[in-house]
Amino acid sequence: MVMASVKSIADTPNLTSIPSSFIFATDDDCNDDVTTDDAPLGSEDSIPIVDFSLLINGTPHQRAKVVNELGKACEDWGFFMVVNHGVGEKLMKEMVEICREFFDLKEEEKREYETKHVLDPIRYGTSFNPKVEKVFFWRDYLKIMVHPKFHSPSRPTRFREILEEYCTRIREMTRELVRGISESLGLEECCLEKAADLESSSILFAANLYPSCPQPELARGLPSHSDQCLLTILLQNQIAGLQILHHHKWLNVNPIPNSLLVNVADQLEILSNGKYKSVLHRAMVNDKATRISIAMAVGPSPETVVGPAPQLVNKHTNNPPLFKNIKYKDYMEIMQANKLHGKSTLDRIRLYL
Numbered sequence: 001m002v003m004a005s006v007k008s009i010a011d012t013p014n015l016t017s018i019p020s021s022f023i024f025a026t027d028d029d030c031n032d033d034v035t036t037d038d039a040p041l042g043s044e045d046s047i048p049i050v051d052f053s054l055l056i057n058g059t060p061h062q063r064a065k066v067v068n069e070l071g072k073a074c075e076d077w078g079f080f081m082v083v084n085h086g087v088g089e090k091l092m093k094e095m096v097e098i099c100r101e102f103f104d105l106k107e108e109e110k111r112e113y114e115t116k117h118v119l120d121p122i123r124y125g126t127s128f129n130p131k132v133e134k135v136f137f138w139r140d141y142l143k144i145m146v147h148p149k150f151h152s153p154s155r156p157t158r159f160r161e162i163l164e165e166y167c168t169r170i171r172e173m174t175r176e177l178v179r180g181i182s183e184s185l186g187l188e189e190c191c192l193e194k195a196a197d198l199e200s201s202s203i204l205f206a207a208n209l210y211p212s213c214p215q216p217e218l219a220r221g222l223p224s225h226s227d228q229c230l231l232t233i234l235l236q237n238q239i240a241g242l243q244i245l246h247h248h249k250w251l252n253v254n255p256i257p258n259s260l261l262v263n264v265a266d267q268l269e270i271l272s273n274g275k276y277k278s279v280l281h282r283a284m285v286n287d288k289a290t291r292i293s294i295a296m297a298v299g300p301s302p303e304t305v306v307g308p309a310p311q312l313v314n315k316h317t318n319n320p321p322l323f324k325n326i327k328y329k330d331y332m333e334i335m336q337a338n339k340l341h342g343k344s345t346l347d348r349i350r351l352y353l
């Protein structure tokens, strides 16, 4: 039986309640050390802001300052907003709108890309992995492998062109951020990029559609999780919903218009040997408007075996490697084939629990 998309459910005339299969028990999301009080700290404006233009065009002094800020952001937050990033405003808007058009296609047209295998290059579906889930998430997705080999659905007609350009711009920006992050770890500028073989980087484009939900307090867009890749670059329409876990509290993230949100993901936690932690985040839903977010999961090349950077570990001192080595393709497969839950994939390769 084909699972109904969330969009088709949300489009039902006069819908006042959600199907019971979408009712999310808050416990499903609780990490032991999280404060249950969901009230935001009111400090979302202190989410670090990184001025990308100073990283690439600033004086050496300005660049050093941004590198230092990047390091602090990765260590204390695992999360930052990037401004002056060079990805055009128009392109960002077009990317969001063309995704909306994709989700507006007829169900039969979208079903052409229905998920069969988790490593298929183009996948359309609902929730995260309904095969293993008891409760579904209020979210439809379109996931596309866009690098090292580029893929695109053939409809809507302009999708390919916009995606290709968006992908190029995001790659350029991410490469520079990774250089800065490498320096912030006291490594050579190109060290992380070499270790991850970013030239053949695996980039997964994931568009998320969270239709408005008549009972938002009972449903979840995505549960608390960390991302599989090195860095995730997130773009969204102006509808709030993302929360990050910061100092044991869930914080609402309301991005500055036209900024891009970046978060540390699992491969960077591994490479930095735990210094930079992949941040837990989740997506809430609302009963007012459809939210769209687009995550670019920039990771190592699929064949790269990732482990803590040798320069950052020393077996004989108090700095032993904290993670086992694992090929990125295998990591992706474990992540996509299981439940999305906290840091469960990373926990599989931790050496000290």
Ligand SMILES: O=C(O)CCC(=O)C(=O)O
Pocket: 206, 208, 222, 227, 234, 236, 241, 242, 281, 282, 283, 293, 295
């Ligand atoms: O919708 C969001 O803001 C978050 C999306 C996300 O976490 C993901 O796609 O991994």
Ligand SMILES: [Fe+2]
Pocket: 225, 226, 227, 232, 281, 295
């Ligand atoms: Fe995520």
